[in-house]
Amino acid sequence: MQKIMKDELVDILRHRFERGELGRRDVLMGLGLLGVTSLAFSPGPLMAQSKQLVLATWGGDTTKAIEEILGNPFGEVSGLSVVSDTSGPSEGAVQVQASSGSISWDVMLLEYFSSITLGKKGLLGEIEYDIVDRDKVFGGQAHQWGVASHFNSYVMVYDAAHFGDNPPKTWADFFDVEKFPGKHTFPKWMMGILEAALLADGVQPDGLYPLDLDRAFAKVEKLMPHVVSVWGTGAESQQLMLDGDAVMGMLWGTRAILVDRDSEQEVTFTFQDGFLAPDAWGYMKDNPAGAKAANEFIAFTQDPARQVELLRLAGYGPANPEASSLVPDDLKRIDCNQPENRHLMHDLDMEWYSENYATALDRFTALIAS
Amino acid sequence: MTMFKNGGGRSAIVWCIFVLPLPAFLILAYFLPMMGILSWSFTDPVPGLQNYARIAEDQTIHLLFWRTLRICLTTAVISVLVAYLLAYHWILGPPARQRLIEMAILIPFWISVLVRAFGWLILLRPKGLINENLIALGIITEPLAMVRNEIGVVIGMVHFMVPMAVFPIAAVMRQIDPRVIQAARGLGAGSVRRFIEVFLPLSMPGVIGALFIVAVFSLGFFITPAILGGGRVVMVAENIFVRMLQTANWGLGSALAAVLLVLVVGLIWILSRIVRLDRLL
Structure with a gap:
């Protein structure tokens, strides 16, 4: 079969799949007949996953707060649909996922020290400090593979x-x-x-x-x-x-x-x-949504006003020093990063x-x- | 029927078609992944037997296994004693009592292990229902430490295990021929002697089976000790979880899992030597 003809057919399959006329299995069969591996098809726009950003968190009220204050608003800005996986990105779980080769998590809320350990093991993507601002964290708590998310x-x-x-x-x-x-x-x-x-x-x-x-x-x-x-x-x-x-x-x-x-x-x-x-934001190396989206999300979380909201809903002390002065008086008592609290600790x-x-x-x- | 009489070959094929999917599924979805995990115990972090050497040498791991075995044995003995009484009345009691016991066995059987553990915590904790009432009645002055220790774990596990022990014991009791008991009576044996010399020995296979079943089940307990042990009664299963997920020490975690598996298989093998397993069902 001629190359052009083949590409044409692949295109038609892709088009019909996107319009929902063909099921996944039909497409795979069609590709098989054309001698095209399904790998050639991914991770193009065909795969729904590529339009997602998966946030790995620990469940409960804090996940809800993170979705509401960070996930959903970021989705609106970026056009990605941000979804949560609440099974908990523990060191072992991250390692399992990395070694399985099928990576589904993008950005993860990690134990800060785990972000160092996992980064040294080569499982995390590097934080791009031209997108993420290194100065927007207390005490310089940002490193090659992780940035303080909150305290x-x-x-x-x-x-x-x-x-x-x-x-x-x-x-x-x-x-x-x-x-x-x-x-x-x-x-x-x-x-x-x-x-x-x-x-x-x-x-x-x-x-x-x-x-x-x-x-x-x-x-x-x-x-x-x-x-x-x-x-x-x-x-x-x-x-x-x-x-x-x-x-x-x-x-x-x-x-x-x-x-x-x-x-x-x-x-x-x-x-x-x-x-x-602090806890840390980090992202999987070779994450499905791509390094750019992951870094952009992390930069998005550094917004001081959003961090104050996270303090209100989840009790997390804002990591960004700029947020401290925005904290209303009634919340200052519970914010560990207020200067008067911080110097006690x-x-x-x-x-x-x-x-x-x-x-x-x-x-x-x-x-x-x- | 003709199909089966046509000779062994054909019926064997038919038999295989019906039975094979189950072992095939188990091998693919359970056995192979498990082998993969167990292989880590020989390869992580470096190839060799160092994980098993550590288990052989490390005092704290020995303590972990002793604690686990102690709790499992205590649970098994208490569960079987309670289950024997329940099974006896279930099989031989008047119908009204039989129905009552059925409910008492089945209803907790359907309640989630998590809910049951929290229920016991509420009942047994220092400021819980039992301690508060005992103090109010003047029976004790200081609350009894009934939970967040081994006692609490054993109480919670026994509660979970009693139904598991009732079924094999009752199955064996049901197979005891009532005419044997009548014969003993005819020969002049009193009720105590009939029980000790006739009924009890005949029901022993059920007792032994139940002991093993409960002990084997208990070895893998995770949630109940975590909740009722106050974080201090660490059993092997929970320790494996911590090593696998928290500290990502897969080699040692899977070596511990392998040892636990050997224990379970060993116990079941011994049981199969002593008792005919099909009689317990």
């Missing part, structure tokens, strides 16, 4: 009604079960609690890293008899505090502000010596976590297991 925090939450006039104020108080008896809780994912243990043990904030694991584990081990539960999900941590099963705990700031609100400050929190932890060292998380978590899990 969360690890803070102390305590039962104010229980402690009355003498609430725990520092991590030293948190670990002092003689002075502040009662059940405790902290995250079973380890981040934050090791730093808290070291501060309680007298380490200076600027001398935290590299973490002295033996010292931190020893401190945590002493607390274990007073720990009612190590929480795995934010909802669990909220429940433990609201139900009074624990009198103090280390919670994510996003959950601390919900507990504080739902209990009308009977259970409240402090940013004092809390730990700041310390940064988690994401480079350290990228290098050491897996091995340290193994030891930690063994330590907290009963």
